[in-house]
Amino acid sequence: MVGKESHVEYDDLTPARDGSLRIRLPRPSDRLDQDAEHCSVLVDGEWQDIRFHDYDRIYRIPGLYEQLFHDILDCSSPDVIAKLLKEELQQDGYEPDSLRVLDLGAGNGLVGEQLRNIGVGALVGVDIIPEAREAALRDRPDVYQAYHVADMTALSPALRGELASYRFNTLSCVAALGYADIPPAAFRAAFNLISDNGWIAFNIKDRFLSEEDTSGFATLIRRLRDEKVMTLLTSERYQHRRNVSGEPLHYFALIGTKNSDIPEDFLP
Ligand SMILES: C[S@@+](CC[C@H](N)C(=O)[O-])C[C@H]1O[C@@H](n2cnc3c(N)ncnc32)[C@H](O)[C@@H]1O
Structure with a gap:
């Protein structure tokens, strides 16, 4: 439950149609930051209030993630990142099937699906919650060749060895990235598993790259570029999705190539 916010009034944006869930969003007058957004979903005849960051609950309801973020709120990020990566590969004359990808924060596999569409060779997912893996295996069983539930900052020696063996x-x-999701230390751990000259494709909310950033990502990404740990090939500001009030949320899509590992002192 959303707790003290459960009194809010909702607009029902999705009249029931065959096979779809009934989802209500809070009225636009309820101003919410991205990590406080929530919705109400009709499940087995009962309305459940679910915060957008309660990914475990969202993934347990088949189709909710796709319907909420992609159909209603127009999330474009998996498409945008895959498309930009494909363009950079083409410019450099790279065959996508030579890519061995670690998909960090893989969720229920929408990014993996797009990467499969552009023809990547190998694809391994990592997410910190088991519900993400269960949803990916349930909804997109052929996308990942392996999918691990792990905290990148506390890998067991066995899993570290297995991940290294993929030679991503x-x-x-x-x-x-950001909010209560992947912190700079976990991003660094994943980045450092990629071989030198490898591709780095990610996005981040514009605010986390601004002067006011307190997440540590603005400094980290500036240093990656300035100190040539990563060569930035493309940086594009675009509409990631709309918020529950219908306003655009802008992110940066970044594609680069890795030159060397991220030193520990780059972390906040
Ligand atoms: C908004 S979802 C994005 C999923 C997928 N990448 C997509 O674009 O559809 C964010 C995902 O990051 C995962 N996540 C959050 N913190 C994480 C961490 N420290 N390590 C790995 N995954 C994390 C969440 O469990 C969730 O599945």
Whole structure:
């Protein structure tokens, strides 16, 4: 439950149609930051209030993530990142099937699906919650060749060895950095599993790259570029999705190539 916010009034945006869930969003007058957004969903005849960051609850309801973020709120990020990566590969004359990708914060597999569409060779997902893996295996069973539930900052020696054995040359990380999601230390751990000259494809909310950023990502990404740990090939500001009030949320899509590991002192 959303707790003290459960009194809010909702607009029912999705009249029932075959096979779809009934979802209500809070009225536009309820101003919410992205990590406080929530909705109400009709499940087995009962309305459940679910915060957008309660990914475990969202993934347990088949189709909710797709319907909420993609159909209603127009999330474009998996498409945008895959398309930009494909363009950079083409410019450099790279065949997508040579890519061995670590998809960090893989969720229920929407990014993996787009990466499969552009023809990547190998694809391994990592997410911190088991519900993400269960949803990916349930909804997109053929997308990942392996999918691990793990905290990148506390890998067991066995899993570290297994991840190293994939010899990843690409990192994707979409809609998962910042807020209470992936911290700089976990991003660094994943980045450092990618081989030198590998591809780095990710996005991040524009605010986390601004002067006011307190997440640590603005400084980290500036240093990656300035100190040539990563060569930035593309940086594009675009509409990631709309918020519950219908206003655009802007993110940066970044595609680069890795030159060297991120030193520990780059972390906040
Ligand atoms: C908004 S979803 C994005 C999922 C997918 N990348 C997409 O674009 O559809 C964010 C995902 O990041 C995962 N996540 C949050 N913190 C994480 C962490 N520290 N390590 C790995 N995954 C994390 C969440 O469990 C969730 O599945």
